[in-house]
Amino acid sequence: MNLFAIRAIYRFxxxxxxxxxxxxxxxxxxxxxxxxxxxxxxIGSRIAEVDGVSYGAFIVPGLxxxxxxxxxxxxxxxxxxxxxFTGTIYELLSAPVSYLEIAASYVGAAATxxxxxxxxxxxxxxxxxxxxxAHPFWMILFLVLTAVTFSLFGFIIxxxxxxxxxxxxxxxxxxxxxxxxxxxxxxISMLPPVWRTITLFNPVVYLVSGFRWSFYDLxxxxxxxxxxxxxxxLALFLMIVAWIFRTGYxxxx
Amino acid sequence: xxxIISVSGLSKTYASGFQALKSVHLDxxxxxIFALLxxxxxxxxxxxxxxxxxxxxxxxxxxxxxxDIVRDYRAARSKIGLVPQELTTDAFExxxxxxxxxxxxxxxxxxPAYLEKVLRDLSLWDKKDSRILxxxxxxxxxxxIAKALSHEPQILFLDEPTAGVDVNLRRDMWQLVRSLQAAxxxxxLTTHYIDEAEEMADRIGVISRGExxxxxEKSELMRKLGKKQMTLQLQSPLERIPPGLDxxxxxxxxxxxxxxxxxxxxxxxxxxxxxxxxLNDAEIAFKDLHTTxxxxxxxxxxxxxxxx
Numbered sequence: 001m002n003l004f005a006i007r008a009i010y011r012f013x014x015x016x017x018x019x020x021x022x023x024x025x026x027x028x029x030x031x032x033x034x035x036x037x038x039x040x041x042x043i044g045s046r047i048a049e050v051d052g053v054s055y056g057a058f059i060v061p062g063l064x065x066x067x068x069x070x071x072x073x074x075x076x077x078x079x080x081x082x083x084x085f086t087g088t089i090y091e092l093l094s095a096p097v098s099y100l101e102i103a104a105s106y107v108g109a110a111a112t113x114x115x116x117x118x119x120x121x122x123x124x125x126x127x128x129x130x131x132x133x134a135h136p137f138w139m140i141l142f143l144v145l146t147a148v149t150f151s152l153f154g155f156i157i158x159x160x161x162x163x164x165x166x167x168x169x170x171x172x173x174x175x176x177x178x179x180x181x182x183x184x185x186x187x188i189s190m191l192p193p194v195w196r197t198i199t200l201f202n203p204v205v206y207l208v209s210g211f212r213w214s215f216y217d218l219x220x221x222x223x224x225x226x227x228x229x230x231x232x233x234l235a236l237f238l239m240i241v242a243w244i245f246r247t248g249y250x251x252x253x
Numbered sequence: 254x255x256x257i258i259s260v261s262g263l264s265k266t267y268a269s270g271f272q273a274l275k276s277v278h279l280d281x282x283x284x285x286i287f288a289l290l291x292x293x294x295x296x297x298x299x300x301x302x303x304x305x306x307x308x309x310x311x312x313x314x315x316x317x318x319x320x321d322i323v324r325d326y327r328a329a330r331s332k333i334g335l336v337p338q339e340l341t342t343d344a345f346e347x348x349x350x351x352x353x354x355x356x357x358x359x360x361x362x363x364x365p366a367y368l369e370k371v372l373r374d375l376s377l378w379d380k381k382d383s384r385i386l387x388x389x390x391x392x393x394x395x396x397x398i399a400k401a402l403s404h405e406p407q408i409l410f411l412d413e414p415t416a417g418v419d420v421n422l423r424r425d426m427w428q429l430v431r432s433l434q435a436a437x438x439x440x441x442l443t444t445h446y447i448d449e450a451e452e453m454a455d456r457i458g459v460i461s462r463g464e465x466x467x468x469x470e471k472s473e474l475m476r477k478l479g480k481k482q483m484t485l486q487l488q489s490p491l492e493r494i495p496p497g498l499d500x501x502x503x504x505x506x507x508x509x510x511x512x513x514x515x516x517x518x519x520x521x522x523x524x525x526x527x528x529x530x531x532l533n534d535a536e537i538a539f540k541d542l543h544t545t546x547x548x549x550x551x552x553x554x555x556x557x558x559x560x561x
Contacts, residue, residue, distance in 0.1 A: 002327070008357025012350075019345060087341030091400070094305040094335050095358040096327040252309050253267060 005097040006105045013079050013109030024075070025117060028067050032121045035063055036128040039185065050187055053216050056129035061212040062184030063125065068118045068143070069150050069179055069204070073171050076110035076154030081161050084251075093252065099245030103155060110151035111144070118143050132215065138223070139214035145230045146207055152237035159250050178204045183212075188220045203229060257283040257408060257439050258304065263313030265299055265463075273299040275463040276313065281408075281441060286434055288454035288471075289443045290553060296463040297443040298338060301410050305335045318407065331359055334401030338412040340393045344386035348377055348396060351385060352403050359404035371399050374429070391422045398429070409433060411442040415449060427453055447553055451475075461557055481546050483525065485512045485532075485539040495535050501528050512539075 017024050040056035047055040083089040092102060125131060133139050161167040182204030188196050199205055200221075210226025213219035219226070244251070258281035265274040273296045281287050291297050302308040304315050306326060315322045317329035343351055352368050372378040375395040380388060388396065394414070401409060411430070415423045430440055430453060444450055450457055451471065458468040467474075490509035501524065504513040516523045532539070 002360040004357045004360050004362065008354050011357075012346075012354050015346075015350065086343070087337075087339055088343055090307055090335070090337050090341065091355065091358065093307045094330060094333070096330040096360050097358065098327075248309055252307065 002095075002097050002101055005095060006101050006108075009092075009102070009105035010109045013106065014112070016079070017075075017109075017113050024071075024113060025120060028071060028117055029120055029124055032063055032067060032124055033128075035059070036125065040128055050190075051216075051218050053218065054129065057131055058187075058212075058216070058218075059185050060122070060125045060129065060131055061215050062179075062182075062208050064118050064121050064143075065146065065182075065204070065208050065211055066179045066184050067121055068114050068146055069175050069207075070171055071117050072110055072114040072147050072150035073154035073157060073175055075113050076107055076151040077158035077161065077167055077171075078154075079106050079110055080155055080158035081167055084158075084162075085164075089251070099241075103152075103241050103245070107148060107151040107155050110154060111147040114147045114151065115143055118147070134217050135214040139211070142207070142211045142214055142226070142230065145227075145234065146211070149230060149234040149237060152234070152241060156237060156240050156244065159244055162250070178202050179208075183208045183220055187218070203233060206230065255282055256280040257318055258441075259316040260300075260304070261314050263300070263303065263315060264311045265296075265303060265308065266311045273463050274303075274310075277460075277463070277465050279458060279465055279468065281439060282456070284434065284437060284439055285455040286430065286440045286442070286453050287456050287458065288450035289441060289458045289460060290447065290450055291443070291460035292557065293445075295460045297460055298412055299463075300460070301335070301412055301441070301443065305333055305410060306330055327360075331404065332407045333410065334404065334406035334408070335410045336394075336397045336401045336412060336414060338416065340390065340397065342385045342393055342396065344384070346385055347382050348372070348385065348388070348399075349381040351396070352399050355400040356403040359406075361404045367405070368399075368403060371402050374432075375399050391418060394418060394422075394426075402433075406438070408439045408441070411440065413443055413445065415444070415446060423449075459553065459556055466556055466559075475546075480515055480517060480551075481523075481544055483514045483516070483542060483544045485514070486510060486541040487512060488538040488540050491537065495537070497535060498528075498531060501531075512537075 036056065039059055044055040044059075049055065050058045083092060122131070157167065157170050161169075181199065182202050183199070184204075188199050188205060188209075191199060206221060206226045206229035209220040210223050210230065213223045213226070243249070258279075260277055260279040263274055263277040263279075264272070266272045277296075277300060279300075289297050289300070299308060303310045304317065304322060306322060306329075315329075318332050320326075320328040320332075322329045346354070349368075349372075352372065353363065356363065356368065369378065372381055375398060377392065377395055377399060380392060385393065385396065398411075398414075414430075415426055418426065427449070430442070434440055442449075442453065454471050456468065457471050457474055459466045487510055491505060491512070492509060494503050494505050494512070501514055504515075505511070506513070514525070514528055516525065
C-alpha cells in the first residue's frame with residue numbers, strides 16, 4: 001500500500017479546493033441561500049406544512065442532497081479529467097500506485113469536499129429555518145455514503161469523458177433532472193398515483209427519502225430500502241471502477 | 254546484474270492497427286547513458302511509455318532491475334524517473350508543491366533537504382514558491398526533470414530533453430546529465446539531435462519503424478561506419494579527372510578547383526600515398542588539403558536508408 005501516494009493525491013486535490021474556494025464552496029452556498037429565499041420565504045410561506053413540518057424546513061434535506069449529488073460528481077469528475085486533459089496523467093500512470101489507491105484518493109478528496117459542503121449548507125439553512133435532526137447517526141451515514149457513491153460516479157464520468165462537453169453532459173442531463181424529480185422539493189405522496197409509481201424508478205427518491213427521514217422521521221419509502229439502494233449504487237459504481245482499471249479503459253492505450 | 258533494463262520480444266499494436274513496435278529486444282546497462290535515435294514515429298516514445306507503465310504492451314516482457322513491469326510494477330516503477338517530451342505541468346501549483354507531490358506519489362517520505370538540493374541543482378530554488386504558469390519554457394523543462402528526480406530514481410528517461418531548448422540550456426542539460434551519471438543514475442535519452450547523442454551517449458540505439466536497427470558503443474559505431482574524406486585544393490582548376498586516376502573514384506567540384514577522395518580509415522591501405530604519387534605523376538599540383546570524418550548524422554542517415 002503506497003500511503004504516501006494516497007496522501008499526496010489527496011492533499012493535491014484538497015489544495016485545488018482551497019485555490020478554487022469561491023467556486024467550490026461559496027457558489028453552492030449562495031445558490032442554496034437563493035433557494036431558501038425563493039422556496040422558503042417567498043413561495044414557502046404560502047404552502048401548508050408537509051406532515052407537520054414547515055415547507056422551508058421540509059426542503060432542507062432535499063437541497064443538501066441536490067448539492068451533494070451535483071458537487072460530488074463535479075468534483076470527482078473534474079479531478080481525474082483535468083490531468084487527462086493537460087497530460088499530467090502521465091505521472092500518475094507511471095507512479096508505483098495501484099488503481100485502488102488512485103481511486104481511493106481522488107474519490108476520498110471529492111467526497112470530503114462535498115461532505116464539508118453539505119454541512120455548510122446545513123448550517124446556512126439553519127439561519128433561515130428551524131431544523132432538527134432526529135437521527136444524527138443516520139444523517140451522517142447517508143451524507144457520507146451518498147458523497148462517496150456519487151464521487152465514484154463522478155470519477156467514472158471523468159475517466160469516460162474525452163471533452164469538456166461530455167463532462168457536463170451527465171450532471172446536466174441526468175443528475176439535475178433526477179434530483180428535481182426525486183422529491184427534493186415535495187413528498188412523492190403529493191403526486192398522482194401513476195406518477196408516484198413512475199417516480200419509484202428514480203434512484204434519487206431513495207436517497208432523498210432516507211436523508212429526510214434522518215431529519216424529520218418522514219419518509220416516502222422505508223429507511224431500510226433507502227439504505228439498501230444507496231449501498232447498491234455504491235457497489236455498482238465500485239464494480240464499474242474495478243472494470244475500468246482492469247481494462248485500462250480510456251486511461252491506457 | 255549488468256543490465257538494469259531488459260526488454261525482450263516487445264511489440265505494440267495500437268487499437269488503430271498501427272504497429273508501433275515489432276518484437277524489440279534491448280538491454281540497457283547499469284550506469285550508462287544510452288541514446289535512442291530515430292525519426293518521428295519510429296517508436297521511441299512508445300517504447301519508453303511501455304517501460305514506464307503508461308502504455309500497455311501487446312506482447313513481450315520488460316524487466317527493470319529484475320522486476321517485471323507488469324507483475325511487479327511497484328518495484329519497477331519506483332526505480333524510474335520519467336521526463337516527458339511535452340511540457341505538461343499543473344499550471345496553478347507552486348514549484349515546491351508539485352515536486353513534493355511527485356515524491357509522495359512515488360512512495361517516498363517527505364525530504365525537504367533532498368528536494369532543496371534538486372531544485373538548487375536545477376537553478377529553480379529561487380522559484381520554489383512561484384506558480385508554474387509563471388515559469389519560462391526552459392524552467393518548465395527543468396521542473397519536469399526535478400519532478401522526475403524527486404524520488405531519487407536509479408533510472409532516468411529523458412524523452413527529447415532538449416527539443417525547443419536554446420543552446421545555453423542544452424549545454425546545461427548535458428552537464429546535468431553527466432553529473433547524474435557520475436552519481437550512478439542510468440540515463441536513457443531519446444533525441445532527434447544527433448550531435449546530442451554524439452556528445453553524450455556511451456551507447457547508441459537506432460530505432461526505425463518500430464524495430465531496433467542497431468545498438469552499438471558510440472565509439473565503435475563511429476569507427477565502423479565512419480568514412481574519411483580528403484579534399485585537395487588544386488593550384489589550377491581541372492576540367493576533368495585524368496583517366497589514369499579512375500581507380501580512386503575521385504569527385505571533382507563543379508568549378509574544378511577541388512578533388513575529394515573518400516576512403517575507409519579502417520582499411521589497411523588507405524591509398525592516400527599512392528594517390529598523392531599518382532597525382533604528382535599526372536602533374537596535378539595542390540596548394541592545401543584537409544580531411545573530414547563522417548559525423549554520427551551521416552551514419553544515421555545511411556542506416557535509415559539501408560533500413561528501408
